[in-house]
Every structure is written in C-alpha cells, then in structure tokens.
Amino acid sequence: MKLVLVSMLFSVIIALAICNNAPVFRSGRFLIVREDTTIGTVIGKLTAVDPDGPEDLVLNITDDATAKLVRLGPMTDVPNHGKTADILLHTTLDRDYASPTRKLVFVATDGETSTTGTVTLNIDDVNDNAPKFTQKSYAARIPSTAAVGVIVVITTAIDPDSSYGGIVQYTMNTKELFAYQAFDVNLYTGLISLKMPLVTQKGRDLHLVVIATDGGGLQSAVNVTISVV
Template identity: 45%
Template sequence: MFHNIMEVLRVMLTVVVVTRAGTVIGQIMATDQDGARNLTFDTADNDTATLIRIVNVRKSGKQITADLALKTLVDRDFAPSNRHIHISVTDGQYKAISRYVLVITDMNDNAPMFTQHEYKVTVLHSLPMHSVVLIVIATDPDATFGGRVSYSIQTDDLFAYQAFRVNQYTGMITLHSPLLTHRHTLLHFNVIATDGGGLSSSAKVIIHVQ
C-alpha cells in the first residue's frame, strides 16, 4: 500500500536575485511504507519544469530525498517575485503533488542609467531666475530602495555649480544665478544619478548661453 508523505525543508524557498543556473534552492523528501525503491520525483507542470531540475536523488529504506536546482538564471528585476513550484512523487501507481512558493528577493545589482549620455541646451543670457533649463532622466530597474534615484550636480566650475540647481527627486534643472556676464559661453557640469543602494552613473550637461 502506498503511504506517501512529501515534505520540504522550507515551505517558502527563497533565492536572491540573479541566482545562477544550477543553484540548489531546497530539498524535498517523500516516504512510502512499502519502501522507496519504486518512488520517483517529477515536476508537475510546465512552469515548474522550465524553472526547476530535480537532482541528486537519494533512496534509503522507506525514504526518497532530492535537491531542487534552478535550470535558469533568476532575476527579480525582470520576473515575478513569487513563483509557484509543483513537485510530484509516484510509486508507479499512486501520485502525490506538493506545492511550494519560490520567493525571489531583490538586491541592488543595477546602477541608474540616463536616457542620454550628454544633454545640450541653449538658453538666453537674460533667462529669468528659477526658470527650468532642462530635465534629465535616469531609470533603475531594481525594486524598492534600490530603484529610487536621486540627482545631484558635480563640477569644478564654481559659477556653474552656483548658477544651476537640480531637483534631487525629479531631475529638473533650474537657474539660480543670472547669466548676464556669461553671454556667448559654454557651461559644463555633470549630473549624478544615485540609487538607494549607493550605485551611481553620470551624464554630461552642456549649456550654451546666448
């Protein structure tokens, strides 16, 4: 008679983002009072078969044990955070299915990326104070704090540093000092985009004052 009990070390299998193929993420076990000789594990649906490989199968007495390994790279940034895994065990006559949830946690593995490497804009030397000069945009696919982008200006040019401000949340650059004395000049500075985990990238801004 087939008496089956399937267990897993953790009901919630957890892996970190960008886990490599072949990584063992958990262990399954089943028992049969008639002995484990005829017991076999298998993936119970196509989604599980695409994601999981059953490896290192061991049989001892009434018990069969195996490891669950990833078949493909798992990246939280481009996949659902929860994946359902269905594993079956059979003795050739009876079958039982156990269900688990694979929780994919995020890590800050992407730096913000600007939509342009260089921004160029022309403004009048009589531009009113606090006028919007341009808006820079950087995106980050990381979840939660890792995907939160803030902006700052970096330059060795003291006038450019004092003349322009960037909104740390929106990337909007505005004028904060008159440009009257800088007619027909080019002003250069970098905008730095930094995410919540400290990763950053930069874009060059060139402002032509007419």
C-alpha cells in the same frame, strides 16, 4: 464457517490491495532565494511519503518552466517509505526584469498513483543595477535674461532594483566655476534650475555632469549642455 472466514479474509486482502493511497508531499511550499545565488546551489528540499507503496517513490519535475529554473539531486530514503531530494538552482535569476515570484511544479509517483505539488519560489532583490539615465546626454537653451528659479532641464535616471537599491539621488559636477554657481540640481528629482542671472554668459555653452547614485552607492553620469542665448 471456515469457508466464510476464508472468503472474508480474501476480500480484505483484495480491498487492501486496491486501496492504494496517493503519495503525500511533506516539504515546505515556499522558498526564498537571493537573485545573485550561484547555479548549483541547494535552495531547498523536496520530500514525499507513501506508506502503502506499492513501489518505491519517484520524485520528478513536471514541466519545462520548472526544469529551466531548478533540477533535483539524487533521491535518498526518509521514514514512512518516503523519498527526499535536494532542489538545486539550474540557472541565473533576475527579479528586476522578470517576475520576483516563480512556481515550481513537482510530481511524486508510487508506480500506480501520482501527486503533483507546487512550491512558490520568491526571489529576493540584490542591488545589482546602477541607475540608468533615460537619455545619453541632455541639452537645453535658456535666454540670458531668464529669471532666477526657472527650470532649465530635467534629468531622469531609472533603477529597477527594489527598496533602497532603487532609490536615486542626483548631484552635480563641473569644471566650470560659473556653471557650478549658476545652476542647481534637485537631489530627488534631477531637475536643474537657474540660481543666478546669466546676462554675462550670452552666446556661451555651459557644461555640467549630473551624477545619479542609488541607495547602494552604484552610480552613473550624464553630460548636460546648456546654451545661453
């Protein structure tokens, strides 16, 4: 009977030794970070636990793409035989000319088994771009007999920022009184149209400056020359 009990106990010990559960991540799966966040800022925490060991947990980054974006701070202990480490920003972020969502991949290993975890990094927009005109300058020719209301030229500025920061409005500025009186720029489209006859201006070049302003107040300007023929 004693031999049977010893044999059963030995079998249980072997079974417990063999039954090594993989680590489990306990940290959040989503992070939200502004695109102007400075390098070295703590943007989150990575935490994993593994009650059955056999060795202390080790947290690591698994791929080059994640390593370019973030790094892990020193590991510290947490309950249930766990480890945690700060996730620190490792590079400057840009959501205007790159994806606003990035995947961060980490691994937790206990010396025998490993678990891979993915954290989605969502990058919040900052109004860090002024509108940019599609041309360095604009030029147009218009007959002196052109009818009031005719479209003269369309100026276009692009702003890659999202939400209000990407909304562009157009205004006009000029030192020439007649040019100011003769032309109108549409606030929302940048379209310049004629609003009074040009019969007295034949042979002249009229000069305007169109200003594009985004929802955050950032501006850019472009010169427009209109030749009356």
